[in-house]
Amino acid sequence: MGILIRNSCESTYSIRRFPCQVLLRLLLSAAALTAVLFNYREPVHAGELPANVVQTDHQAYSYDEMREDIQTLCAKYPALLSWQSIGTTGQGREILKVRLGNPAAPHRVMIQSAIHAREYMTSQLTMEIIEYICDNYGSLACNGIPYETLFNDTCFVILPMANPDGVMISLQGAAGATMQYTKDWLALVQSLGGNPVQIKSNGSGVDINRNFAQGFGQGTPSKPFPWLYNYAGPSPLSESETRALVDTARSEGFSCHINYHSAGNAMYYGSILSNAATLSRTVTLCQTIKGYNGYKVIPIKPTDKATGSFADFVTAEFQRPTVTVEIGKKNPVPIGEFDGIFKKNRDTWGAVAFMLYMGML
Numbered sequence: 604m605g606i607l608i609r610n611s612c613e614s615t616y617s618i619r620r621f622p623c624q625v626l627l628r629l630l631l632s633a634a635a636l637t638a639v640l641f642n643y644r645e646p647v648h649a650g651e652l653p654a655n656v657v658q659t660d661h662q663a664y665s666y667d668e669m670r671e672d673i674q675t676l677c678a679k680y681p682a683l684l685s686w687q688s689i690g691t692t693g694q695g696r697e698i699l700k701v702r703l704g705n706p707a708a709p710h711r712v713m714i715q716s717a718i719h720a721r722e723y724m725t726s727q728l729t730m731e732i733i734e735y736i737c738d739n740y741g742s743l744a745c746n747g748i749p750y751e752t753l754f755n756d757t758c759f760v761i762l763p764m765a766n767p768d769g770v771m772i773s774l775q776g777a778a779g780a781t782m783q784y785t786k787d788w789l790a791l792v793q794s795l796g797g798n799p800v801q802i803k804s805n806g807s808g809v810d811i812n813r814n815f816a817q818g819f820g821q822g823t824p825s826k827p828f829p830w831l832y833n834y835a836g837p838s839p840l841s842e843s844e845t846r847a848l849v850d851t852a853r854s855e856g857f858s859c860h861i862n863y864h865s866a867g868n869a870m871y872y873g874s875i876l877s878n879a880a881t882l883s884r885t886v887t888l889c890q891t892i893k894g895y896n897g898y899k900v901i902p903i904k905p906t907d908k909a910t911g912s913f914a915d916f917v918t919a920e921f922q923r924p925t926v927t928v929e930i931g932k933k934n935p936v937p938i939g940e941f942d943g944i945f946k947k948n949r950d951t952w953g954a955v956a957f958m959l960y961m962g963m964l
């Protein structure tokens with residue numbers, strides 16, 4: 604609905620030359636306003652909430668579906684969940700943040716998914732883990748400590764879809780873009796042989812995970828101009844998604860960060876910028892998660908360099924442990940892999956909360 608308003612505001616026309624067109628545009632604007640005022644989502648009432656909210660039987664998990672799932676789950680579990688917007692993308696979509704657990708908890712863990720567009724199954728996985736924890740909150744425990752205790756001690760601050768514009772382009776091609784400049788850019792990309800399904804970047808052709816300041820421009824670009832992947836952008840933090848992530852990390856002060864990507868069934872230590880103490884805690888974080896998902900752990904090599912990633916940013920600025928979890932075998936991860944991935948990863952958040960509760964992370 605916000606997109607309708609944006610498009611109508613961008614329209615330009617001459618009143619003197621096209622009075623009928625003006626009238627038509629006014630009517631369209633009125634229709635858009637009516638849609639904003641009356642076409643809202645029906646409030647969800649207790650007792651009407653679906654038993655199973657997040658659907659995991661279909662490939663195309665969209666931004667709108669995620670948004671509805673967040674609102675429904677927050678209505679279903681108001682004592683456990685809340686959400687808010689942390690920024691707006693270039694295509695006019697809000698970047699959503701979910702809090703799971705006690706907002707005043709002494710520890711915070713950041714979960715960040717789908718910073719890379721074609722890796723959108725990480726959004727579905729993140730949402731399904733949220734629902735799993737809420738559904739089973741009274742019965743789940745880690746090493747004998749109930750989740751009620753663990754999630755009172757640690758609040759999970761979750762960005763289920765850090766790059767919604769890119770996700771919608773991967774799912775729908777140019778139809779997933781709202782701005783004409785992005786549709787034109789995608790047409791150029793396709794004329795040069797690029798496949799939008801495989802996009803990692805946002806709607807401006809910038810790879811958000813190369814747009815942070817630490818090591819900006821040191822990654823090898825696929826093209827020296829906006830492209831489906833690996834283009835760092837015109838300058839550090841040029842993208843609204845990047846700035847939203849920076850603001851969230853700075854305002855929350857996380858104990859650790861878990862970044863979901865695909866593919867590889869592997870985990871990478873956060874960043875070459877880790878000092879010895881951070882690296883030691885990162886090893887502990889990786890081993891904790893590996894105890895559940897069994898993914899191979901890929902250490903940092905001395906020859907690695909910072910490439911303007913989110914992990915490089917949080918490591919350099921906060922020196923807290925950060926791990927990149929790569930789910931699935933190929934991109935986009937086929938939906939047939941979902942159940943296995945979910946079972947391997949659903950208990951990892953509780954395990955991380957346990958480690959923080961015990962003072963071991």
Ligand SMILES: [Zn+2]
Nearest residue numbers: 719722864865
């Ligand atoms: Zn990725």
